[in-house]
Amino acid sequence: QVRLAESGGGSVQPGGSLRLSCAGSGGGYRGKCVGWFRQAPGKGREEVARLYGGGGRTYYADSVKGRFTVSQNADRNIFYLQLTNLKADDTAMYFCAVREHADHCPTTLSTNIWGQGTQVTVSS
Numbered sequence: 778q779v780r781l782a783e784s785g786g787g788s789v790q791p792g793g794s795l796r797l798s799c800a801g802s803g804g805g806y807r808g809k810c811v812g813w814f815r816q817a818p819g820k821g822r823e824e825v826a827r828l829y830g831g832g833g834r835t836y837y838a839d840s841v842k843g844r845f846t847v848s849q850n851a852d853r854n855i856f857y858l859q860l861t862n863l864k865a866d867d868t869a870m871y872f873c874a875v876r877e878h879a880d881h882c883p884t885t886l887s888t889n890i891w892g893q894g895t896q897v898t899v900s901s
Contacts, residue, residue, distance in 0.1 A: 779804035779890045781873050786895030793863050797895055799856040799873030806853050806875070807831070810882035812889075813847065813858045815869035815897075822872070826858060827882050836882075840866075863899045870894040 785797040799811065808830040816822040827836045828847040835847050846859040856873060874889040876882070883889040 779875065779877070781875065781890055781892035783871060783873055783892040783895040786871060786897045788898040788900065789863055790901050791864055791899055793899070794859070794861045795863070795897060797858040797860065797871055797873075797897075799858070799892060801854045801856070801875070806856075808880045809875045810880060811847075811849075811856045812874045812883040813845075813856075814872045814874060814885070815867075816872070816894075817866075817869040820869075822885050824885065825871075828856060829882065830880050860897065863897070865899050867897060868899050870896050 780802045782800045783797060785795060787795055789795060810830050811828045812824055813826040814822050814824050825838045825841045826845055826847045844862045848857045872891050872894045874883040874891045877888045877890050
């Protein structure tokens with residue numbers, strides 16, 4: 778059974794950095810697209826970044842472009858989201874996800890496997 782588990786969140790000041798991890802178990806991830814999403818209080822879940830299967834191609838939402846970076850480990854079972862130059866608007870619960878029955882990139886509307894999330898709080 779595919780499972781994902783995020784870690785690495787925390788509280789930082791504006792301008793700070795964090796590295797989030799998403800550990801995958803129970804399945805093969807080499808061909809899967811992995812998405813990173815966030816959800817702020819009172820708002821819908823939004824995608825911030827994705828790492829396509831094979832690990833080469835990436836996508837970033839305009840709001841995080843140039844500040845967030847996705848990567849993976851050599852075995853492609855741990856995925857990272859490096860957050861830099863954090864802003865108060867980045868405060869949210871962050872999730873990683875893969876599609877449940879396909880390698881295509883997850884969206885907010887597709888049937889996905891989600892991790893439990895990790896909280897990022899940016900405040901002075």
